[in-house]
Amino acid sequence: MKILTTFMLIGLSSIAFAADEAWNEREYLTGDWGGLRTSIEDKGIEPFLYYDSIAAANVSGGIQTDDQYTGQVYGGLNLDLEKLLGWDATTAKISMVNRHGNGIAGSVGGIYDPMTINGGADGQVTWLYQVWIEKMFGEDWAVKFGRTSMDEDFADNDLNRYSLSTSINGPIRSMMLQNPQIFSFPLALWGGRVKYKLSDEHQFQLGAYQINDNPFGTHVRGTNWGISSDDGVTFMAQYDWTPDVFDRPARVYIGIANSVYDFKDFDGGETSNLLTFYWHGDFEVIDGLKLFAFGAYNSQDETAKIPLQINGGANWKGLIPGRENDHTVFFTTYGKVSDVYGKYVTKGDVDAEIVFELGHRIQIIPSFYIQPSVQYIRKPGGTGVIDDAVVLGAWIGASF
DSSP states (O other): OHHHHHHHHHHHHHHHTGGGSOGGGOSSTTTTGGGHHHHHHHTTEEEEEEEEEEEEEEEEEESSOEEEEEEEEEEEEEEEHHHHHOOTTEEEEEEEEEEEOOOSHHHHTOSSOSOSOOOOTTSEEEEEEEEEEEEEETTTEEEEEEEEOGGGTSSOOGGGGGOSSTTTSSSOGGGGSSSOSOOOTTOOEEEEEEEEEOSSSEEEEEEEEEEOSOTTSTTTTTSOOOOOTTOEEEEEEEEEEOOEETTEEEEEEEEEEEEEEEEEOTTSOEEEEEEEEEEEEEEEEETTEEEEEEEEEOSOTTTOSOSEEEEEEEEEETOSTTOTTOEEEEEEEEEEOOHHHIIIIIOSOOOEEEEEEEEEEEEEETTEEEEEEEEEEESGGGSSOSEEEEEEEEEEEEEO
């Protein structure tokens, strides 16, 4: 019923605004609002609203078969404060996120959730997400501060966003598990970063962000803006290089996340400092086809649940003739489970969980897509006790 309702809403909103622009060229399903959208954007206010949903079923293996539907509304305002208030080279953003539905992670039994959209334990949750301001100094320096998540600026790449699985969608997931060093969309706490652009190809960033062990509590829902004496801080540094290799675009970045916080070790002890190194590389080998890989390593396996994670994949735009805006995607993830975690938590030998995902995003119009997907999850949980799982799914996305 929820899926049918979603399609009906998308269809009705499209028909209602069909008169003001061509259907197949529409960037937003609701169009230009008779010119109002363009008018307010010219004044420095850019509204946005997205709806995404995932339907998935564990059809084989795992703990038990299961199927679920989850959805997400993400909306807010991008503000150009130079146009609005005369503040030179200053922008701001405010947004909220509502998620509903429970995923199938519990039925699969793996480390990573096959559904990157999840309503949490209560099945529905609303967050006040971004509330930040950014100031440019010349063309090279930028400073941002406010309520934000690390993956807006660090340890992430747009190529990851095509995956239904949390094993790759977002920043490096190993830094968010058990003892989280970073938070990802739509979880936000206080933080900021300084960015310096050395040249067209080289960029460096430094950031500091509040962390705690209650990522789904009132802090992150936006109802508590305080900083507790028990909270910690994650310091991040990242260097980006974006060269042309054989006249084709490429990107390489390396970074560190150093967290100062009282983390609980799996053997009952405590660690006050957690350091992770991460990297990413992508390259367009031929027109439309990008190959990419990234990973993270942490030597402290008494605290880090996944001390080593390596990802790779391919994103091919326009593979099918006549479908130039479609994306065919493939992802693979290797997540090595900590031996100390196995000894003290799962009470047995552990290896690695490996996730494979193949999908095809059908871009029906610029503002609406459907993406069928299949995931194969080898050794869910890394213990070898749970059978390998096959998950079928589909992602529906629309911009209003």
